[in-house]
Amino acid sequence: MALTAAQLKKFKAKLEILRDELSELSNIAADSRKPVELDQTSVGRLSRMDALQGQAMQLETERRREIERIRIDAALERIETGDYGYCTVCDEDIALKRLEHDPSVPNCIDCQRAQN
Numbered sequence: 001m002a003l004t005a006a007q008l009k010k011f012k013a014k015l016e017i018l019r020d021e022l023s024e025l026s027n028i029a030a031d032s033r034k035p036v037e038l039d040q041t042s043v044g045r046l047s048r049m050d051a052l053q054g055q056a057m058q059l060e061t062e063r064r065r066e067i068e069r070i071r072i073d074a075a076l077e078r079i080e081t082g083d084y085g086y087c088t089v090c091d092e093d094i095a096l097k098r099l100e101h102d103p104s105v106p107n108c109i110d111c112q113r114a115q116n
Helices: 006-029 045-081 098-103 109-115
Strands: none
Touching: 006 045
16 A cells, blocks of 8 residues: 555654654753762752752653654655655555554564564
């Protein structure tokens, strides 16, 4: 089942919106990823520990955002090359419902299950 031009346009728009949202979230959380001040005279030990834990959580969240941005960019590239909607492993169609749920998925459900 080849996707129609209208479907491709819809998926492209959705992917671009998702990418923009990820960039906005990344910009909003930029301060929380900055190095933690270790000066003991300005904050107590528990406050520093909380700050370090918060920073670590934000760094991990940012890492996951970057992975999602890479998946989105790859999906947008597949749209441009005409490969979108086809599994990157077996080259079979990816179910429309699967794409609607997550338009950045690169694999059909069978190949994804085999990888996990």
